[in-house]
Amino acid sequence: MMAKYSSKINKIRSFALSLIFIGFIVMYGGIYFRNSPLIMTIFMLFGLLFIIASTVVYFWIGMLSTKTIQVKCPSCGKHTKMLGKVDMCMYCREPLTLDPNLEGKEFDESYNKKSNNKKPIS
Ligand SMILES: [Zn+2]
Numbered sequence: 607m608m609a610k611y612s613s614k615i616n617k618i619r620s621f622a623l624s625l626i627f628i629g630f631i632v633m634y635g636g637i638y639f640r641n642s643p644l645i646m647t648i649f650m651l652f653g654l655l656f657i658i659a660s661t662v663v664y665f666w667i668g669m670l671s672t673k674t675i676q677v678k679c680p681s682c683g684k685h686t687k688m689l690g691k692v693d694m695c696m697y698c699r700e701p702l703t704l705d706p707n708l709e710g711k712e713f714d715e716s717y718n719k720k721s722n723n724k725k726p727i728s
Contacts, residue, residue: 613694615667615674615687622663629656677702 636649674687681700688694692703 613696613699614689615671616696618663618667618670622660622667625656625660625663629653629660632656675704677704 630653633650633653636646636653639645639649670689671687674689676685676687678684679686679695679698679700679702681695682698684695684697686695686697686702688702688704691705692701694701
């Protein structure tokens with residue numbers, strides 16, 4: 607079990623997890639075609655492909671998590687990990703940025719809905 611990282615990594619992790627589920631569902635679907643070995647094999651290979659893809663994503667998460675920076679959240683005071691120059695606090699979802707110049711720029715639309723709660727960390 608990996609440690610809980612920032613929300614960006616959590617999003618990627620749930621994506622990787624969903625790939626595993628899709629892979630198993632596709633492989634399970636192949637059982638319905640057990641009378642046709644060719645179709646069943648195709649289903650199994652597709653399912654395997656999803657599972658391989660999720661392994662790659664998990665590997666990518668491992669690479670990304672080495673690049674996280676530990677910061678103290680200005681809002682809740684807890685130590686959180688952030689990835690890149692902007693991320694969210696994993697405890698209180700406070701938007702965080704390391705670079706004040708990037709404030710309001712690199713946050714995507716969903717972050718921009720909350721207008722004035724971006725606090726720089728110095
Ligand atoms: Zn916080």
